[in-house]
Amino acid sequence: MNGLVVSGFSVDHGAIRAIDSLSFTVTAGQLAAVIGANGSGKTTLLRSLSGLKAPTTGQATWQGISLLGKKPEELARQGVLHVSDGKSVIPELTVKENLALGGIWRRDKKDVAAATAEVIDLFPRLGERMSQSADTLSGGERQMLAIGRALVSRPKLLLLDEPSLGLAPLVIEQIFQTINDLRHKLGLTVVIVEQNAMSALRIADIGVIMNLGKLVAEGRASDLMNDPALRAAYLGY
Amino acid sequence: MDQLISAILIGLSQGAIYSLMALALVLVFRSTRVINFAQAGQAVVSTYIGWEVVTRTGNYWLALPIAAIAGAIVGAAVESFLMRPLSKRASKGAIAPVASVILTLGLLGVLHSGAAIIWKGDQKLLESPVSAMGITVGETVYPFSQTDFLIIGTALLVMLTFSFIFQKTNLGLALRASAFQPEIARLSGVRVDRIRAIGWAFAGAAGAIAGVLVTPGSALSPNSLDLLLVFGFVAAVIGGLESLIGAALGGILLGLTLSFVGLYVGTSLTFVVPFVILILVLLIKPSGLIGGRKSRNA
Numbered sequence: 001m002n003g004l005v006v007s008g009f010s011v012d013h014g015a016i017r018a019i020d021s022l023s024f025t026v027t028a029g030q031l032a033a034v035i036g037a038n039g040s041g042k043t044t045l046l047r048s049l050s051g052l053k054a055p056t057t058g059q060a061t062w063q064g065i066s067l068l069g070k071k072p073e074e075l076a077r078q079g080v081l082h083v084s085d086g087k088s089v090i091p092e093l094t095v096k097e098n099l100a101l102g103g104i105w106r107r108d109k110k111d112v113a114a115a116t117a118e119v120i121d122l123f124p125r126l127g128e129r130m131s132q133s134a135d136t137l138s139g140g141e142r143q144m145l146a147i148g149r150a151l152v153s154r155p156k157l158l159l160l161d162e163p164s165l166g167l168a169p170l171v172i173e174q175i176f177q178t179i180n181d182l183r184h185k186l187g188l189t190v191v192i193v194e195q196n197a198m199s200a201l202r203i204a205d206i207g208v209i210m211n212l213g214k215l216v217a218e219g220r221a222s223d224l225m226n227d228p229a230l231r232a233a234y235l236g237y
Numbered sequence: 238m239d240q241l242i243s244a245i246l247i248g249l250s251q252g253a254i255y256s257l258m259a260l261a262l263v264l265v266f267r268s269t270r271v272i273n274f275a276q277a278g279q280a281v282v283s284t285y286i287g288w289e290v291v292t293r294t295g296n297y298w299l300a301l302p303i304a305a306i307a308g309a310i311v312g313a314a315v316e317s318f319l320m321r322p323l324s325k326r327a328s329k330g331a332i333a334p335v336a337s338v339i340l341t342l343g344l345l346g347v348l349h350s351g352a353a354i355i356w357k358g359d360q361k362l363l364e365s366p367v368s369a370m371g372i373t374v375g376e377t378v379y380p381f382s383q384t385d386f387l388i389i390g391t392a393l394l395v396m397l398t399f400s401f402i403f404q405k406t407n408l409g410l411a412l413r414a415s416a417f418q419p420e421i422a423r424l425s426g427v428r429v430d431r432i433r434a435i436g437w438a439f440a441g442a443a444g445a446i447a448g449v450l451v452t453p454g455s456a457l458s459p460n461s462l463d464l465l466l467v468f469g470f471v472a473a474v475i476g477g478l479e480s481l482i483g484a485a486l487g488g489i490l491l492g493l494t495l496s497f498v499g500l501y502v503g504t505s506l507t508f509v510v511p512f513v514i515l516i517l518v519l520l521i522k523p524s525g526l527i528g529g530r531k532s533r534n535a
Contacts, residue, residue, distance in 0.1 A: 050424060076426035084424060092417045093410070101414055101425040104407040153426055 009058035033204035050082030079156035087142035091135035102152030119148035140171035250385035252492020253392030257447035258469025259484035264440040277466035278348025283308035283445030297366035312441020365453035477525025
């Protein structure tokens with residue numbers, strides 16, 4: 001089966017069940033938006049898919065190969081890149097070093113240089129700040145840097161945790177637009193976890209709505225957006 | 238004036254050794270949040286290995302790198318076979334935050350007694366390859382020797398090498414990233430466990446070199462590097478505990494202070510001064526005199 005397949009997926013935090021037998025499928029090349037309020041298990045889902053946390057039961061496969069039981073660094077090397085909560089950069093390092101981190105383990109140094117040049121092309125603001133430490137960046141620039149670092153690794157499956165967190169509305173629209181452009185250009189499969197339902201669903205092919213660890217609805221993003229009951233109960237508009 | 242120059246040179250030479258020990262402690266602390274009391278034991282075992290090399294070959298220059306390699310191997314082994322399993326097994330309950338410190342104390346005891354069993358408790362001499370006699374210029378004999386210059390030079394070389402590795406190489410970038418934000422480093426594809434073992438190896442090598450450099454001034458016995466460990470801690474705390482540059486400067490500052498106290502006040506105070514400095518720094522500026530938030534970058 002092509003793409004990301006999650007089935008019967010349950011994750012526990014001690015005695016608390018954070019995700020309860022969740023199943024959904026993202027076809028390769030699609031963008032999925034996982035929507036839910038705080039505590040709905042979205043972040044836990046990404047952490048379990050990227051190897052940071054082990055699920056209690058269930059399966060998760062990417063292009064037919066299981067994601068489970070592997071270390072996050074090994075998954076990253078196989079093209080599964082998780083940009084964790086909001087601004088996943090290392091503030092003590094410079095912009096240049098943060099980008100380099102995505103490629104230091106890669107053999108093809110030529111392609112690392114090419115990928116880095118593409119990122120700077122995509123986010124010229126990063127190019128102007130290469131030797132600044134990452135903690136001098138604005139929230140939006142940090143998000144660009146985090147995504148840029150993942151791109152230097154040449155991702156195939158990109159897991160984005162709340163890219164809109166703490167950003168101004170205009171910046172949010174820019175970031176989502178960039179993500180959408182990128183996945184079309186690079187043929188990426190993307191899973192975005194968001195509280196900002198509207199922005200995420202607008203660029204998504206499919207939507208997965210979660211509440212308290214359970215699947216509420218799954219389907220085409222446009223269908224979900226047009227469902228009055230879902231809009232009232234979960235999408236908040 | 239002569240006395241001042243002597244005080245500065247002796248201070249630099251002793252301080253350089255404290256710097257190396259402080260580096261060993263800071264390298265481990267900032268990458269794994271472990272206060273490594275076993276460093277004195279790791280260094281003494283490595284120094285005994287250096288002593289074996291000198292005894293068998295008569296070559297101190299060979300002993301220095303071999304002791305450093307031995308120290309690196311011991312350091313990597315401690316991280317891989319003790320600390321890493323410990324962090325998985327003792328991750329819950331009251332023991333979790335202190336388990337690693339207690340383990341390093343236990344390991345210090347094991348290494349001390351192990352050294353005593355293998356090499357006996359008697360004092361071994363490790364001669365310096367260059368003169369340890371005061372340098373004579375004209376009629377005046379200065380209290381510093383060629384050995385002091387050897388110490389300063391070697392320590393400087395080690396620090397420059399570390400600085401190059403940390404700032405200019407991919408390995409150094411991986412070491413810093415793994416120390417600052419291990420989770421993000423992992424998600425970026427850095428094999429953090431392996432990188433941590435390398436960090437411990439660097440620390441072990443620095444401690445071993447400190448041991449081989451300091452021993453010609455006294456003698457080698459299973460406990461002979463314990464005071465160096467304490468001085469290393471003082472230097473590390475002065476430097477803010479997380480900064481490599483802070484550790485280096487902290488060691489030099491401590492060495493100079495002790496040297497000035499020894500020359501101008503009296504040697505009876507040299508043992509109490511480091512502890513007073515330690516307490517004062519912790520009470521007045523616990524983030525370190527040299528370190529600050531920025532110091533982590535270095």
